[in-house]
Amino acid sequence: MTTATAAHSDIKDPNLAGVGKKRILWADQDMPVLARVRERFEKEQPLAGLRMSACLHVTAETANLVRTLKAGGADVMLIASNPLSTQDDVAASLVHDFDIKVNAIHGEDNNTYYKHIAAALAFEPNITMDDGADLVSSMVFIALDRLDDVHPMVREWAAKFSATERKSKFDNVIGSMEETTTGVIRLRAMEKDGVLQFPVIAVNDAATKHMFDNRYGTGQSTLDGIIRGTNCLMAGKRVVVAGYGWCGKGVASRARGLGAQVIVTEVNAVAALEAAMDGFAVMPMAEAAKVADVFITVTGNKHIVRREHFAAMKDGAMVCNSGHFDVELDLPGLQAETASISRDVRPQVDEYKLHNGNRIYVIGQGRLVNLAMAEGHPPSVMDMSFATQAMATEYCIRQKGKLGKAVYTVPVEVEEYVAITKLASMGIHIDSLSDDQSKYLSGWEHGT
Known part of the structure; x- marks a missing residue:
């Protein structure tokens, strides 16, 4: 130095x-x-x-x-x-x-x-x-x-x-x-x-970058952060993944691999269609909020989970974000719906007790859960x-x-x-094109 x-x-x-x-x-x-x-x-x-x-x-x-x-x-x-x-x-x-x-x-x-x-x-x-x-x-x-x-x-x-x-x-x-x-x-x-x-x-x-880092990296590290932070069993849980871009695909895939019942929320019709054909339930957040146990946002947008969604959640619902900024969760809206807050019921896990008596657990202060709670x-x-x-x-x-x-x-x-x-x-070798194959792919003359 x-x-x-x-x-x-x-x-x-x-x-x-x-x-x-x-x-x-x-x-x-x-x-x-x-x-x-x-x-x-x-x-x-x-x-x-x-x-x-x-x-x-x-x-x-x-x-x-x-x-x-x-x-x-x-x-x-x-x-x-x-x-x-x-x-x-x-x-x-x-x-x-x-x-x-x-x-x-x-x-x-x-x-x-x-x-x-x-x-x-x-x-x-x-x-x-x-x-x-x-x-x-x-x-x-x-x-x-x-x-x-x-x-x-x-x-x-x-x-x-x-x-x-x-x-x-x-x-x-x-x-x-x-x-x-x-x-x-x-x-x-x-x-x-x-x-x-x-x-x-x-x-x-x-x-x-995005096909591997966003999909496999975010998928694994997000679930790692949630499990380290809460020690919850994912098998059997209803897990909402908000956003089905590369990050969302990775998170949804890994959650399903751990036995979760995955629900995807989307605003993009093509992405929603892809999620449905990949075998995931697709519905609006207003519906998902009533039935899910764990909520994970990965959209890159703000206020994906809002006050009305928090108010509709079940007692004990866990909420976290794996998008870059903490604005994906409307935490001021959650606080407005809250009667009392208990900080660090587990390290970096806060309990919000709503006016209706239900408890909502926010993991990692709404910041990147894979880095706030894991590595x-x-x-x-x-x-x-x-x-x-x-x-x-x-x-x-x-x-x-x-x-x-x-x-x-x-x-x-x-x-x-x-x-x-x-x-x-990784010790993996692949084929290469022959000259004839390269010529075929770059030409237009050969048809049926």
Whole structure:
């Protein structure tokens, strides 16, 4: 650890570093694709001389991504993208064992969260990474001189500069990588409104990310978080999965695998039809609220479970969220329906006793249940996401000056490399097209 790293870091306890290092290296064993990328980055130094601010979940898996970025020559600052997802021992190890600047504390309050956002902005990055677009949205508000729209901690930093300086503050940003569905939605809205300040690569939209990370990662880790948090038996439970995107598909599949009777709620007719043909019951939330035992939101939208839904729930119903932001559950609406609240009846499980006498249990404060109550996605699936993330960063740098202020997809060559390398690490080999087959697929002359 250098003096500069210590000065630019804010972590809970440096004495946790030893445990964190073990966790990081354990995860690294199950991330062979990222390790291959890191080995190449160390030789080629594609990120040399660049400053990077990354707003991500501070977990052991993320630690190995950040190690890869540093191996490529970048000077990296990592901050948390969720107050409850930080693993304090990992944060300590990154600072003290790997000389990486970290601003993240598990359970940090809103002011601390945005103080860390301000620190990431003050680092004056050339490249950013986001998981939810909080970092980029703050940069956009500042560039537009809309200081009333940013948190006071960010406003305090931005106010040090003149309006002209704020407008050009992020001119040296080459681009950004976005990791999650919610973030991509926000960024495409910025592009549509013409306020995006630099190119963004939608890593979440890569097949090597969403088909595996969102589906298998979210599916397993969400159920893991619920079970760790409550010790409930899923078999026989009626479980509502709100949203049937890639995350919802994974959660529904894993819940059914544990013996649950799964109900899907949707607003998209095609997704609802798919859920029905996959064998799940489909109904409106107003109906599902009356019969289900467990509710899981994974939509990326706000107020999916509202006051009237809480009021209709059975005594003992458990509610949680696995979407990026905690707004999927209308907790103010629940509080308005509540006679009394008992905090931490189990760690991070709150009991809301309604006016009608029924008890509702909210798991993980409505934040990402897989990270608030468990360890998040397993390293094997994050291996693909983070290898894609690292290589997308390299691509963005190589395209400097060629990309406009828009949201771009990950190049197919990156996805092919990640998939092929992952298969090889699993000992799996596949066929390849013959020249004749390739010619047939690229032509039009051959018919019936």
